[in-house]
Amino acid sequence: MSGEIVHVLGAAGFAGAQLAALVDGHPHFALGTVTARSDAGLRLVDIYPEYRVTATMTELDVAAIAPGDFAAVCYPHAEASELVATLVDRGVRVVDVSADHRLHSAALYPEVYGFTHPREDLLAEAVYGLPELHREAIRGARLVANPGCFPTAALLALAPVRDHVIHVVVDAKSGVSGAGRRPTASVHFSSVTESVTPYKVLTHRHAPEIAQEFGQEVLFTPHLVPADRGLLASCYGRFVGDTPHPDDLLEAYRRFYAPHPFVEVVDAPPGMHAVQHNNFAQVFVTTEPRRGLFVGFGVIDNLVKGAAGQALQNLNLMAGRPETEGLG
Numbered sequence: 001m002s003g004e005i006v007h008v009l010g011a012a013g014f015a016g017a018q019l020a021a022l023v024d025g026h027p028h029f030a031l032g033t034v035t036a037r038s039d040a041g042l043r044l045v046d047i048y049p050e051y052r053v054t055a056t057m058t059e060l061d062v063a064a065i066a067p068g069d070f071a072a073v074c075y076p077h078a079e080a081s082e083l084v085a086t087l088v089d090r091g092v093r094v095v096d097v098s099a100d101h102r103l104h105s106a107a108l109y110p111e112v113y114g115f116t117h118p119r120e121d122l123l124a125e126a127v128y129g130l131p132e133l134h135r136e137a138i139r140g141a142r143l144v145a146n147p148g149c150f151p152t153a154a155l156l157a158l159a160p161v162r163d164h165v166i167h168v169v170v171d172a173k174s175g176v177s178g179a180g181r182r183p184t185a186s187v188h189f190s191s192v193t194e195s196v197t198p199y200k201v202l203t204h205r206h207a208p209e210i211a212q213e214f215g216q217e218v219l220f221t222p223h224l225v226p227a228d229r230g231l232l233a234s235c236y237g238r239f240v241g242d243t244p245h246p247d248d249l250l251e252a253y254r255r256f257y258a259p260h261p262f263v264e265v266v267d268a269p270p271g272m273h274a275v276q277h278n279n280f281a282q283v284f285v286t287t288e289p290r291r292g293l294f295v296g297f298g299v300i301d302n303l304v305k306g307a308a309g310q311a312l313q314n315l316n317l318m319a320g321r322p323e324t325e326g327l328g
């Protein structure tokens with residue numbers, strides 16, 4: 001029997017299509033409207049055959065989204081905030097998959113995202129949707145800001161040492177689907193294959209998001225790698241005070257993540273394959289006590305734990321469902 005309706009807005013994009021597929025396969029939620037602009041009238045299966053979702057995409061009609069329903073907005077940043085506000089004001093509970101409600105400070109939006117945020121009240125209200133840090137607040141939220149893919153992997157690798165490590169460097173690698181569906185020269189097969197390319201050095205928009213949740217600035221450099229899905233954040237830092245033995249730190253991470261069903265603390269540095277197409281994050285950490293060094297790794301599928309899977313995890317929490325429902 002189906003329960004709450006979940007509408008997926010921006011379903012023709014990579015994150016939206018993945019989320020529509022997850023909601024379609026969910027044992028409790030019912031997939032509501034799936035919206036698109038140029039692809040309206042097509043079935044999702046026509047452009048994403050791998051998901052086998054036969055729902056037909058339609059143009060957005062806010063009137064078709066009833067108060068009490070859930071909606072996930074999968075638009076690009078700066079395009080989502082007005083629709084999110086309309087939906088929340090209407091009594092719809094929203095997960096914003098874009099970056100438009102992730103930063104608490106409205107003052108950062110012009111500098112980081114190039115627009116003036118229209119609703120400071122919703123920025124203040126939005127809960128940052130990393131369940132491993134904010135699970136209880138997510139349960140009651142009207143508006144959840146789904147985290148970015150790089151921040152998800154980095155924060156999961158770093159959160160347990162938040163008050164113990166400084167001078168943090170996050171060196172991250174992402175598959176090409178992180179750039180979305182629209183093709184550009186930099187994501188052309190010929191540009192990406194057999195290469196690894198750093199980009200947005202010192203200017204990537206996810207750095208302030210990581211800093212907000214980690215509580216300190218980090219030096220963040222993303223790289224594009226020749227993979228479709230997958231994201232690895234390699235994190236380096238220096239302990240303040242005593243440096244734990246590697247075994248003790250791993251044990252502390254295992255305790256920290258024991259209540260969190262989608263984080264696996266593993267015994268060796270993880271690769272992307274173990275997390276592709278699933279909602280798990282794998283984390284490994286170690287130390288070098290002589291020099292006070294911390295090294296941590298977080299790996300996720302950017303479209304699942306980094307976007308759509310995490311959105312469904314948040315929807316489960318918001319609806320009072322088991323957190324893992326519909327996520328394998």
Ligand SMILES: NC(=O)c1ccc[n+]([C@@H]2O[C@H](COP(=O)([O-])OP(=O)(O)OC[C@H]3O[C@@H](n4cnc5c(N)ncnc54)[C@H](OP(=O)(O)O)[C@@H]3O)[C@@H](O)[C@H]2O)c1
Nearest residue numbers: 010012013014015036037038075076077098178180181307
């Ligand atoms: N890709 C990832 O790994 C990932 C990870 C975490 C978060 N995100 C976030 O998720 C959001 C979507 O990313 P994506 O990778 O799925 O991008 P995408 O593949 O480019 O899809 C974006 C979708 O938004 C729609 N759209 C664009 N501008 C719109 C507007 N003004 N009004 C209505 N619809 C509009 C487009 O619809 P039409 O095709 O119908 O024009 C498109 O299907 C972004 O905010 C992104 O930062 C993505």
